Amino acid sequence: MSNSKQKLMGYMLSALKSHVSPIDYPAPVAELFTEEHLLSVRSLYDMSPFFGLGFLAANYAILEAASEQPSTNKLHVIYLAIGWEEECLDHLILFYMVSVRQAGNRSTLKITTVEDSFNSGQRLMMLWDRLRDLAAQRGVRLELNIVSQKLSELSRNSVVFEPDEVLAVNLAFKLHRMPDESVSAENTRDELLRRVKGLAPQVVTLVEQEMNGNTAPFPMRVGEALAYYEALLEYFESTVPRDNSKRAMAEEGLIRKLVNSVACEGRDRVERCEVFEEWRARMGMAGFQLKPLGPQVAESLKPWLGCWAWDPRFTVKEENGGFCFGWRGRTLTVASAWH
Incomplete structure (x- = not known):
């Protein structure tokens, strides 16, 4: 048995005991x-x-939607609870690409982050001066x-x-931790989607793990977790x-994600x-x-594939309107865009 499978069996045993x-x-x-888990997820x-x-x-899907409206060079992106510093680097990539698309014009990128934690907002402000200076070097006004x-x-x-x-x-990666109708009559998962729709955005991007771990019967949930986390651990190994x-x-x-998804029920299952x-x-x-x-998104991703482009175990494919990223035939995440 491989080291990754031994680890997985140990984690699953712990989850079943719980x-x-x-x-x-x-x-x-x-x-x-x-904070420790936040760093682990990072x-x-x-x-x-x-x-x-x-x-x-x-990010490329957002830029594609912006390019469809050439009459403006103002882009406003709303993030829900940014939460960790490295995600801000995605913004650097984003406004760098905005400056390329709007060559010759000074672009404005406004980022709104909705935070229910004061500490998260305070941490983001500590990074903002540096990000703003880097944006200016690329001809982008950052708000x-x-x-x-x-x-x-x-x-x-x-x-x-x-x-x-x-x-x-x-x-x-924001919605899978929100309770749905199987947990609470409030159904904050669908309520948030309705509220986002009420903002009338030109595009909404959704990226989530491809795993049936919400309302599936318990035996199926265990099987899904085994297959999903085996692929991830095998990738690391x-x-x-x-x-x-x-x-x-x-x-x-x-470990924490796997054990929680298998061991817990109700509101305890985050x-x-x-x-x-x-x-x-x-x-x-x-x-x-x-x-x-569109094909432009696929083309834009190619330079970022690096060594994975030559590894047959890593897969990237378009399926049913979403971009699927996987390992050894198992899709692990799917990115999609909506309007």
């Missing part, structure tokens, strides 16, 4: 909201092309708005808009040295991933239509 005897073997719940996203390329695909409110209260009254700007909302400290941190985050078809249904109920990612 499911059967939650008092004797308490599952991680509060840990998923700690390492996971940094080291896994399935996540990083998902972010990039979302930041931090809106402190609950995501369930998001509306056009809480965000400052200009009539001539292209509005985009980036929901990358095959491509990242064992003594890499960031790999160890990323795997710690994976990790509630769904497959793309389920997200399509939810987006449709909220009034969105799929905006297929």
